[in-house]
Each structure stands twice: as C-alpha cells, then as structure tokens.
Amino acid sequence: MDSTASDTLATQTPAMDPQTAQILFEQGAMFIIMDFPEGAEFGIDYNSWIVGPNFKGVKMIPPGIHFISFSSKDKDDQLGPRTGFFCNFTPKEIVVRRWDVKMEAVSDQPVSGEELERFENNREELDRFLGPYPYDKYKQWVSLTNHISKDVLSLLQPDGGIIYSVAQFESEASTTQSRRAAALEEEVMDTDSASKAKKPKLPKLKTVAGTKIKYTSIPKKKYPDGATPAEISKYSLDSSYTLDLLLNERFGKDINILLGEIQYAFVCFLIGQNYDSFEQWKKLVHLLCTSGDAITQYPEAYSSFISILHFQIREIPSDFFVDIVTSSNFLTATLHELFQNLLGDHVDPKLRKKGLSFQKHLTDKFKWDFMSEPDEFAPVVVDC
Known part of the structure; x- marks a missing residue:
C-alpha cells in the first residue's frame, strides 16, 4: 500500500488516458470529508496520503465498492490507529462525511439535505480541493474485491459501519x-x-456494541449424525461436510458469498489493519483448502478461489509474509492440502491445470516446497 506525503492530494493528476478521465469526470462519484485535519492520513482502497490544508476529499471515483480509511495525528505528531469503512458508490453520487475534531473520528451525525444540495450545486468550485482517484491501481483493487457484493456487506458490516484496527x-x-x-x-x-x-x-x-464485524462462525460439527466409523474418519480429514453445513446455514447454499467474505476479511486485514480479520481469513482459506469432495462439487467456485488467492498473495507486503502470514507455515501447509485434493479423482481437468499452474508459480516465486509432506502431517515415531 502506498503512503505518499504530499502538500495536498488535490495537486496530483490521475494516471489515465483522456477518454477514461472524461468518463470518470462525468460518471465518477465524489467523497467529501468536512473539517479533516491537516497532517492526518486519508486513504481510499490501496492508497493513502498525508493531506495538506486544502484537502476536502476525492473525485472521479469509479462506481462500486471502495474502502475509505483515516488516521489522525496525536499531540506528538504520531499517526493513531486506523479506522475505515466500505462504501458502495453509485454513478455521480456525492457522499459527504464530517470529521469530529473532539472524537478524532468520522462523525455519525448525518449531513443535512441542504448541505448535500449545496455541494451538488458547487461541484466546479469543489473540484480544485478534491484529489483524483488513483486509477492506475483500480484493476488491482477490483481483483481483490470482485466478490464483495452488497449482500456480503449487509451480512458482515458492524452495526456502526466502522472497521477499527484496534478493538473497542x-x-x-x-x-x-x-x-x-x-x-x-x-x-x-x-x-x-x-x-x-x-x-x-x-x-x-x-x-463496544456495534463495533464487531459479523464474521461467519465455522460449525464445529465435522460429520453427520449416525455417521459410520468410515465416514467419521473421512470427514475428520475432509472438511466438505462442515463446508456444506456452513453454506446451508449461513449463505443459502451460495458459495460465492463465502468467497466474498474471504475477500472482505483480507481487505480489512491488509488495509484496515484489523488482526481479527486475518484470523477469519485463515479459517475460511483452510476450510476450502481441506474440503476435497467440495472441489468436485463446486469447480467454478474453486477456480475463482484460486484466482482470489493468487491476487491476495501477490499484494501481501514481504514483511507481512515473514512475520505474520507464513508463521507456523500456515500457507504452505494449507495450500499443500489444496494441491493434493486437486489431484483427486473426478476433479475438473481445467481446474486441476489452473491449480497446478498456481502451485508452480508459488514454487518459482517463493521457493515453497509442496512436494514433500508438511511436518505437521509427518508420522510420529513412538519409542517403546
């Protein structure tokens, strides 16, 4: 994620061709933040800036779901914890928020209709105080959020709408x-x-009520009632029964909403700096990777899942890999199970080919070994 100090975000120019710029100028949304303090950090999606005295928001925002974030400075000139929220912009929409100076947070008081009308009527005057959306990274943002729908947001959003990096x-x-x-x-x-x-x-x-993200609880039940010993053994290793139970109870059998939650959790972790979201991401990734039967049942969803992991791993900063993501070899051990399941009978050939290509990419880039058994699956030798 870029962090560029600038006198004012509004001095930057968008990296886009004139035709795209014209379309976004006409159809793009605006986000206006009133009374935002000079020297604080403002972010949208991947990008964040230390803003100058003239900053009032962002223009030319592509319609769709975006993540707005803030960090204020304390008396020692240090940036505080990050807060943020998802916003689903419609074409030409103007979204206005006010900064609460005392609370050092976005105010939860709604902006009046008169104020909104005033901003609408003064678009041209506002233009020079608004920074252009950094379009050069828009495709990367879409690749991280293409499964986060309105249904996903309504299912997961905290009641207060704000994502906190530090628990309240x-x-x-x-x-x-x-x-x-x-x-x-x-x-x-x-x-x-x-x-x-x-x-x-x-x-x-x-x-604090209304501050917790409504993440999905993974069922602890691993096998059906009345399961035979063979079924108990099977589903103790294969999470497909648990996955089906979750899909039926939480998502109305729509696995795409589950993929949306994986992306939501990743964005809240990577950009929102919310550690609970990282833990949820790990749980859901592990659930899908260890569901062997589900791979044959949902080939299209698993193809999307591999694409999601590809883009997510590409965006994780290298220091995160060393300190957090690869701790206890989580990714290598979990992905090892995914790649083994892709070699099973009745797996869609296109899906298997895509998975093996992904495996080769990870091996070439990170030198991860998926051929040998992870230590946690190695047989235990007991001395008699």
Missing part, C-alpha cells in the same frame, strides 16, 4: 447486586489463598 472496549456496567456478588467472590478467593499476594482489581471490559 468499554467497562461493563455494574449494579449494587453485581458489586456485592463480586465482593463476596473476592472474599472467598482471599480465604482460599490467604498466603498469596492480593491481585489488583481490573475492570471488566466488553466489546
């Missing part, structure tokens, strides 16, 4: 009764361990 907690409300119960519990603990040093009281925290 608040102290639990207490009553006289709950305080008495806590005091009694503490008294019992002190009696049981009188010799131990008394621990300091810590406030009980809970996640």
Whole structure:
C-alpha cells in the first residue's frame, strides 16, 4: 500500500488516458470529508496520503465498492490507529462525511439535505480541493474485491459501519447486586489463598456494541449424525461436510458469498489493519483448502478461489509474509492440502491445470516446497 506525503492530494493528476478521465469526470462519484485535519492520513482502497490544508476529499471515483480509511495525528505528531469503512458508490453520487475534531473520528451525525444540495450545486468550485482517484491501481483493487457484493456487506458490516484496527472496549456496567456478588467472590478467593499476594482489581471490559464485524462462525460439527466409523474418519480429514453445513446455514447454499467474505476479511486485514480479520481469513482459506469432495462439487467456485488467492498473495507486503502470514507455515501447509485434493479423482481437468499452474508459480516465486509432506502431517515415531 502506498503512503505518499504530499502538500495536498488535490495537486496530483490521475494516471489515465483522456477518454477514461472524461468518463470518470462525468460518471465518477465524489467523497467529501468536512473539517479533516491537516497532517492526518486519508486513504481510499490501496492508497493513502498525508493531506495538506486544502484537502476536502476525492473525485472521479469509479462506481462500486471502495474502502475509505483515516488516521489522525496525536499531540506528538504520531499517526493513531486506523479506522475505515466500505462504501458502495453509485454513478455521480456525492457522499459527504464530517470529521469530529473532539472524537478524532468520522462523525455519525448525518449531513443535512441542504448541505448535500449545496455541494451538488458547487461541484466546479469543489473540484480544485478534491484529489483524483488513483486509477492506475483500480484493476488491482477490483481483483481483490470482485466478490464483495452488497449482500456480503449487509451480512458482515458492524452495526456502526466502522472497521477499527484496534478493538473497542468499554467497562461493563455494574449494579449494587453485581458489586456485592463480586465482593463476596473476592472474599472467598482471599480465604482460599490467604498466603498469596492480593491481585489488583481490573475492570471488566466488553466489546463496544456495534463495533464487531459479523464474521461467519465455522460449525464445529465435522460429520453427520449416525455417521459410520468410515465416514467419521473421512470427514475428520475432509472438511466438505462442515463446508456444506456452513453454506446451508449461513449463505443459502451460495458459495460465492463465502468467497466474498474471504475477500472482505483480507481487505480489512491488509488495509484496515484489523488482526481479527486475518484470523477469519485463515479459517475460511483452510476450510476450502481441506474440503476435497467440495472441489468436485463446486469447480467454478474453486477456480475463482484460486484466482482470489493468487491476487491476495501477490499484494501481501514481504514483511507481512515473514512475520505474520507464513508463521507456523500456515500457507504452505494449507495450500499443500489444496494441491493434493486437486489431484483427486473426478476433479475438473481445467481446474486441476489452473491449480497446478498456481502451485508452480508459488514454487518459482517463493521457493515453497509442496512436494514433500508438511511436518505437521509427518508420522510420529513412538519409542517403546
């Protein structure tokens, strides 16, 4: 992700041909941020900038789903945690948000109709304060988000709409009764361990309502009721039953929505810097990679899944690979299972060919070894 310091984003020119520029000028959307502080960081999709005093937003935004992000500066001139949100722009739409200086966040107060009309009537005057959308990376953005539909957004978005890089907690409300119960519990603990040093009281925290992403919970059930020993063994290794259960319960059997959640989680991790999203991405990638039977059932979806992984791995910064993504050999071990499943009987030949091409690409680029068995699957030798 680029981070370019500039006096003002509006001084940049879009890297696009005149015809595309004209189309986006006429059909593109605008995002206006009122009262945004100088020196703070503003981002849209891949790109982020330290903005100057004249910055008021972005113009010529291609219609569709985009991710807007912000980071304010503290009194020591250090950028704070990132926040952001997805926005589904329609052609020629003007989206206006106001920066809350006290809260150092985007205000949740709606902009009045009169203000929107004023911005609509002053498009030409606003133009010089708006930076052009960085179109040179638009195709890359589409490759990361082409399965994130309106249905995916409505399913996953936090109630407050904001994605936080740092979890939002608040102290639990207490009553006289709950305080008495806590005091009694503490008294019992002190009696049981009188010799131990008394621990300091810590406030009980809970996640602030409306701030949690509504990610899909993966069913813990691995095999059907009444399964035979052979079926239990099979589905303990093959996650296809769990995948089908999830698709039926959560997605109305539409596996494309699941692919959208994988992309949503990846964007929230890579750009939104939300670590919980990385954990969700790992769970869903592992689920699909270990579902052998599903590969023959959903060949088109798995072809899309391979494309999704190709574009995602290409965009992960190298330091992320070293420190986070390849920790415990997650990717190599998980993809090893995918490539083994693609060699199974009745797998679509085009899908198998695409998978093997992807495997070769990863081996050539990262020197990953998919031919030998990962350590976690190696037989255990027990000394007698």
